[in-house]
Amino acid sequence: MITPAREALVLWFGSRLGMVVIAIVGAGILAEGEDLGLFLDRWRRWDAELLTIIARHGYDGDPARPPDPGLPAFFPGMPLTLRLVHSVIPDWTLSGLLISLLAGAVAMVALARLAEFEGPPGAGWRSVLALLICPTAVFLFAGYSESLFLAFAIPAWLAARRRKWMWAGLLAAGASSVRITGLFLACALIVEFCTAKRPAWRDAGWLAVPFLPLAAYSAYHYSRTGDWLAWSHAQEAGWGRRLVWPWESFATTWSAAMGDGIFAWAFRLEIAAAVVGVGLVLWLVYMRRWSEFVYVGLQVGALVCSAYYLSIPRAALLWWPLWIAIGRVATPRPDRPGRLNRLRPWLLAVYALLVGPLLVLNTLAFLQGAWAG
Numbered sequence: 001m002i003t004p005a006r007e008a009l010v011l012w013f014g015s016r017l018g019m020v021v022i023a024i025v026g027a028g029i030l031a032e033g034e035d036l037g038l039f040l041d042r043w044r045r046w047d048a049e050l051l052t053i054i055a056r057h058g059y060d061g062d063p064a065r066p067p068d069p070g071l072p073a074f075f076p077g078m079p080l081t082l083r084l085v086h087s088v089i090p091d092w093t094l095s096g097l098l099i100s101l102l103a104g105a106v107a108m109v110a111l112a113r114l115a116e117f118e119g120p121p122g123a124g125w126r127s128v129l130a131l132l133i134c135p136t137a138v139f140l141f142a143g144y145s146e147s148l149f150l151a152f153a154i155p156a157w158l159a160a161r162r163r164k165w166m167w168a169g170l171l172a173a174g175a176s177s178v179r180i181t182g183l184f185l186a187c188a189l190i191v192e193f194c195t196a197k198r199p200a201w202r203d204a205g206w207l208a209v210p211f212l213p214l215a216a217y218s219a220y221h222y223s224r225t226g227d228w229l230a231w232s233h234a235q236e237a238g239w240g241r242r243l244v245w246p247w248e249s250f251a252t253t254w255s256a257a258m259g260d261g262i263f264a265w266a267f268r269l270e271i272a273a274a275v276v277g278v279g280l281v282l283w284l285v286y287m288r289r290w291s292e293f294v295y296v297g298l299q300v301g302a303l304v305c306s307a308y309y310l311s312i313p314r315a316a317l318l319w320w321p322l323w324i325a326i327g328r329v330a331t332p333r334p335d336r337p338g339r340l341n342r343l344r345p346w347l348l349a350v351y352a353l354l355v356g357p358l359l360v361l362n363t364l365a366f367l368q369g370a371w372a373g
Helices: 004-027 036-041 047-057 077-086 090-120 123-130 146-161 165-176 181-194 201-225 230-239 247-259 264-284 290-305 312-316 320-327 339-367
Strands: none
Touching: 004 090, 004 123, 004 339, 036 090, 047 077, 047 090, 077 090, 077 146, 090 123, 090 146, 090 320, 123 264, 123 320, 123 339, 146 181, 146 312, 146 320, 165 181, 165 201, 165 247, 181 201, 181 290, 247 264, 247 312, 264 290, 264 312, 264 320, 290 312, 290 320, 320 339
């Protein structure tokens, strides 16, 4: 019998091979006669480059380059892991790709198990597939922090759903060392704990553990710069992010999306992802899934109240309630016979046909150095 974990691994490694095919054939690498080194350089784009700089030189940056005020925005989990893997694999880009490969495998197995836990049977591999063909799934392949974050966060959530609070707290601490999104996860775990039918109050202390990496990281930068919120201020210094009213953020993004610049398409994707995010939040409220509402709602709220929409499609990779919802809707239910139930598997096929081409286009754009998320 094929277990949900094995199904998830088949989909994960199969899709990774697909990414390689897109990179080699779609980007014309074979035609250009590139060697392995140049192939790897195509994956060292944007944040992957910045994470490598931190791993090599620390938060002061490369001494041969002008200082980058945005570096403290990146939490230390991924750079530290890069340094560890680099001690075995000399190439920094290859180290990042390997981290994403292995961490992503862990995350997909956990996602499949979480979806099966939520039910119905068969939702596991469908939820994994829904995530893997997301338009911005290229960032799960590249040396970014998303795969590593999910490798901690989804097992943490699965542990919480199984009321194993020690593991939930420890794994969530790993997630909060990788991305600020771990703070939202920590808040959601508190809500999940408090809304349980019989909260195990003797385990409540574990819910404080995910906040410790944030406190330690803030203290580290305070010792360097005297700024407890250096990681937050770096967002504004590096990318112009600051809190504004949501209608101001939407107006700015809409203006950019309707322009003729090379980033117009990216901003249109940002708006589409924001609509999906708001819709997901409303659905979670309707379903009274309060803990997941906190996790997704805090993210969506922060993103749509930024100076402009940035990286919302990428952030959607971390919204596992969305991928599980798609998996559940597309899974036939034996207890609900009828025409609608027979049509459920086709919903996933329609979803794949709609978003699959966007995944290919975004992957090619990323390999060419264009922003795709």
